Amino acid sequence: MKTLKVDSVELEFDGRKILQSVYLNCTQGEVVGLLGRNGCGKSSLLKIIFGTQAAGHKYVGIDGEYIGKGYHNNRIAYLPQHNYLPGGIVIEKLAKQIVDPLSWNEFTALPIFQRNAGKKTHELSGGELRQLETMIIIHSRADFILLDEPFTHISPIQADEFKPVIRACAKRKGIIITDHQYYNILEVSDRVVLLSDGVTKAIDDREELIRYGYLSGK
């Protein structure tokens, strides 16, 4: 089992410190939930790990090997917060470029693919597109998967169908997942980390989320 280790991440924008000495790790076989208030730096952190956002300082490594650009050689895959699939191309064709050939049968058996394989992205609803984009990423070749708001636009019943697929995928991959639907994150994750005041804090129970001011407790 490989381990992704993220350490000493520093980020500032226009002199404003966003991340300060952030530490995070994830081992294949686990889902790590990342929670935090709006603007605390969750998306920035995922982009830094993936390699598309520059940081003041960072260490990202897999089993001790430094990874400058996570996207190189499909080491790390990333679902961005906003839609990423280009328009005008049939979904089956897009999926073939990203999905791991070893996972193709599993992927094509998913109802969200079967219903939409011959369509183009603009023919799907926001929630259908989000499900499909997430499923393509988690069935990609990468050992580590970063998911930024996969539950956004997803209805409760579909989120319930979706979580077991994420859990099944985590049997062979490491997944870091963030979303404001914290109850879905608590359910799907093996452990939860809160990003607050520029640093990560391990969360043991819901009460801590109240104590750290993430949940109101009402």
Ligand SMILES: Nc1ncnc2c1ncn2[C@@H]1O[C@H](COP(=O)(O)OP(=O)(O)OP(=O)(O)O)[C@@H](O)[C@H]1O
């Ligand atoms: N390119 C940029 N230039 C300047 N400031 C930026 C840039 N990108 C992000 N920021 C700022 O950095 C902070 C962290 O943004 P980020 O998108 O990482 O937050 P987030 O935790 O993902 O927020 P949300 O939950 O609202 O999506 C925010 O205050 C944002 O305004």
